[in-house]
Amino acid sequence: MSFTFIHAADIHLDSPLRGLEKYEGAPVERIRNATRDAFKNLVDVAIDKKVSFLVIAGDLYDGDWKDYYTGLFFVSQMSRLQKEKINVYLIRGNHDAQSLITKELKLPDNVIEFSVDQPTTKINDELKVAFHGQGFRSRSVTDNLAKAYPQKVDGYFNIGLLHTSATGREGHESYAPCSIDDLREKGYDYWALGHIHLREVLHDNNPVILFSGNIQGRHIREPGQKGCTVVQVKDGQVDSYEHYSLDVLRWEVCEVDASTIDTVDDLIEATREQLVQSYQQAEGRFLAVRIRIMGSSNVHQELVVEKDHVINNLRSMAIEVGYGDVWIEKVKIETSRQIDLDELKEQHTPVASILEYLDAVTGEEETLELLLEEFKDLQNALPYELKNAEDGFDFTDTTLMKSRLDEVEDLILHYLTTKVGGETS
Template sequence: MKQLSFIHAADLHLDSPMVGLKYLPADILTRVKESTFTALKRLTAEAILRKVDFVIFAGDLFDGEDRSLRAQSRFRTEMLKLAEHDIPVFVVHGNHDHLNGTWVHLDMPENVHIFSHEVEMKPLETKSGTRSHLYGFSYPERHVFEKKIDDYQKIDGADFHIGILHGNESGREEHGNYAPFSIKDLFEKNFDYWALGHIHKRAVLSENPPIIYPGNLQGRNKKEKGPKGFYHVTLKDTDANLEFVETSDIVWQEATVDASSAENFHQILHLCQMTINSLRKEKIGTLLTLYLENVHLENAKEKKSVNNELLELLLEDEREEKEFVWIVELGIAENVQVDREHLMAEANFYEEMFKTLDDHTDIEETLAPLYDHRLGRKYLENLTNLNQKEIVEQAEKLLISLLYQA
C-alpha cells in the first residue's frame, strides 16, 4: 500500500515586527518577538520526531519583502536540521515574500526546493518507493490577481498529486484577492491534496480530497486568535488522516467578564482573576483582550478604582510568570443600555449625535491627529488591524455613559 506522511504549514511571517506591543514588560516582549521563530522550531522538531517524508511551506515564510537576514538565517538553521534527517522541504513564496523584493541573499541547503514564478511540477520518490508530484508557483511580485489555478495540470506517473497554492478562495474578504480560485476549480484538477496558504485562519475547505488552509504558525495580533500550528497529513490510497499540531508559543485570546453580580471592587477583581486563571495554558503565554461588562458600582471611589487601578493589579502578578496571561486591552462597559428612541425623545442633541455616528465613514481622518502624534504613533496599533465599526460602537457607549454621568 502506498503511503505518504508530510507536514503542511503556511504563513510563517518570520520576524513579524509585532507592532503596538512596545509597552509589554521586556521579558514578555522578547518572547513575543521570538514567537514566530519558536513556532518554526517546534515544527522542525515535530517533523524529525514524526519522521515525515517532507515538509510544505505554502507561502509568506517571511513577513517582509526584504527578508531580514535574521529571519533567513534562522530559517536556514531549521532547514539544516531537517537536511540532517533527510527531510526535503517544498516552498512557494507568497505576496509577502514575493520574488521581486530586494534582500541580501543567504543560500538555502539542498533539501529546500523553491518553486519558480511559473506553475511547475517537482517529483519526489520517498524511501519507501512512493512517488509524488508536487505542483506550485512563487509570487513574482506582490500583487498577483490572475487566476493561476488554470496553470496547474496533472502530470501522470505518480501515486499522489499535491497542489501547493498561496491564494484566496473567491469570496473571502479578510485578505487580498490574490491568485483567486473556487473549490470547484480545485476539485476539477483531481489532485489528492491541496496545500493552501494566505488565509491566516485555519480552514478545512474539503475533506475528500483534503483542501486545507492550515492558518499561520503563530498569531501576530488580536485578530489572529486561538491556537496556531500546522497539519500533519497522512495519505493512504484514497484515505487521508489530518492532525492539527499546535506550535504557537504565544496565543491571542478574547474573553468577557460579566460583572452584573459584583457589588464592589474586590468582587470584580476576583471575577477577572478567575477568568485569567481559566485561560492559563501550559508552556504558553497568552495575550488577552478582556471585556468587562455590566459594571454597576454605586460607590464612586470603588468605581474609579475599576477604571484606574484594576488593570495594573491584574498585570502585577503576570510579570514574572512564564505561563502569563497578559491583558493587552481592557474594555470596561458600564451598564448602559443604548435605547436610541428613548434618548432622542429626551433631547435633540442625541438625534444629532447618533446621526454623526451612523454617517461616520472616514475614521482614519478622524484619528489622524492621534496617529500623526509622535508618541501616539509609537504606541498605537496599526489602524488597518482594528475593526473600525467596533471603534465607533465603543465610542457611542462611552459618549452615552459620560453624558449620563454628567
C-alpha cells in the first residue's frame, strides 16, 4: 500500500504573538491572524497534495477558548478536509488538555480524537494503517505514556502519536518523558511527536521519529522556518519525508558587529544589507526582526545617547527594505565603549575627576542607598510602562542603579570628550 500523509503539531490556534513593540506601520491584523493563516496553509497543502490523512500531535489550541470562534474556525477547516475525504487523527497536549478546554463543539466525522485515559488504537483497514495514541487529561503529565502504548499491529503501517518532551529539551517543560529506545521497542513505522517547537529528527529510519515543530513561530525565541512534515509511504514503508513551510510571519535575529563601524550611518547601512538578505530568504512573508548591535565600537556613546533616534531610523529603513513587510520587533544595543577609561583618568582633567567620583559612588553601598532615598518620589511618579519594561527604570535596587551609572559615564564621554589630532581631551 502506498500513500501520503502529513504530520503537524503545536498549532496553538489564536495564540497571541508576544513581545512585539507596537509602532506606526506595524502589520497588526496580519499578526493577529498569523496562527489561523498558517493553519489554512496546512489544510491547503493537505488538499493540494491529496494526502490520505493528517495527524496532529497535540496543542491544537493554546488553552481554553475565549469564545466559540476558535472552535468554529477549526470546524470550518476540518469541513474542507472532509469534503476531500481526508481524515484527521489528533491527540491533546499540555495546552489543550481535557481539563483546560471548557467549551466544546461537535466535530466533523473525519476528525478522530484519541482517549486521554489510556493509549488506544484506531484502524484504517482501507489503507492498512494502525494509529496509536493518548492525549493529555491534565496540563502536567509527568508519566512515561509511551511505556503503555500497544505493540505494533502486524500487517499494518503503524503510527504513534505522542505529545512529549522526549529526553528533555531546553525551553520546554518535561511532559510525558521517554527515550528513543522506549519508542523503538513498540515496532512502529513512524512516531509523530509534538510539544517541541523546533523541528528535529530523533531517528531517521525504521522507525522514523521526529518533532515536526510548530506551524507558526509566536515570538523571537521561535525563529526560522515553521511548518509540517509531508511523509511518503511506498509498499508499507516510509519512502521519504520533508519539511513544508507554513508560517506567514517569520522571526529572525539580525546580529550586527559594530566593532569596525565609525558612524551611525554606516551602522544603518550594514544592518540594511543583512535585512535585505533575510527578507529575500523569507520569500514574501512578513519578517519580524530583532536587531542586536554588538561589539566594542566608536559609536557606542552615540548609540546610548541617541538611542531613540537610531532605533527609529532602523525602523524606517526596515519599512523601506521590505516595502512595509519587515517589522523591527526590538533593537538591543549591546555595544561597549572603545575609550580607555583608565587612560582618561590619568590625564587629571575635569572629565577624569567626574569619572573617578562615579567610580567611588559605585563602590559605596551607603551612598547608593542615600541616592535611592532621594529618587523615591521619582520612582512613584514614573509611568507604568517605564517601570515595567524589560529595561525599565527601577530606583529601588542598588544593582540596577550601578548599571544606570554606566550609562551616565557614556553620556559624559559623549558630550564632554572630543577628538583633537587623534588625542582624547
